[in-house]
Amino acid sequence: MTRRPRTLHLRDRLAGGAIGAGLVAIAVLAFAVAAWFVAEVVADKAANDAIRGLAAGRDVAVDPATARPEPLLARAQFLLSRGMVEEGEGLRGPIEATGRTDLVAAYLQDLGAARLVRAFDAVDRQDVDAAVAEVRVAKEVLRAALALAPDDFDLKVDVDLAMRLVRDFPEPGAEEGEEEPGERPKSLWTELPGIPEGLP
Structure with a gap:
């Protein structure tokens, strides 16, 4: 026991x-x-x-490697609003890597707006080629933003404004059945107005 x-x-x-x-x-x-x-x-x-x-x-300063998405967007907005577009574009990769479509769309909208401001500045300087290039980049960026936020009314207005500034015309020969400019037949004398066709 x-x-x-x-x-x-x-x-x-x-x-x-x-x-x-x-x-x-x-x-x-x-x-x-x-x-x-x-x-x-x-x-x-x-x-x-x-x-x-x-x-x-x-x-x-915001470290793109360790910062949260919101400060990254704030830093990009700070740079873009002050005309430092190249520096602001450097944050595109880290912002897109966050996976937050709302922040990416807001960033792309700000980037497109900054490009449009640069286009208007180029127009003021009468540099039409630079203005057209800036508007084309802005349209591309704004379309990407609109794909992420299709219901954003302000973004639709920005895209519409950019589309009206420089129209997208089809490239020559882009349509089916259209010949290349180098392959067009030479104009014959019979196609001239006022000249009879065929033999007299």
């Missing part, structure tokens, strides 16, 4: 050890969740501070 109490005592110790291990695991898990929550709060605060600074006109 002396062995039986020892077996019960051993079971109690094993049960107590399992409960203790479970409590330690729960405590570690709770600490990990709390640490993640604190890290998210700190990252949110940093993102909001960057967005506020950029909206206030301060040139706040």
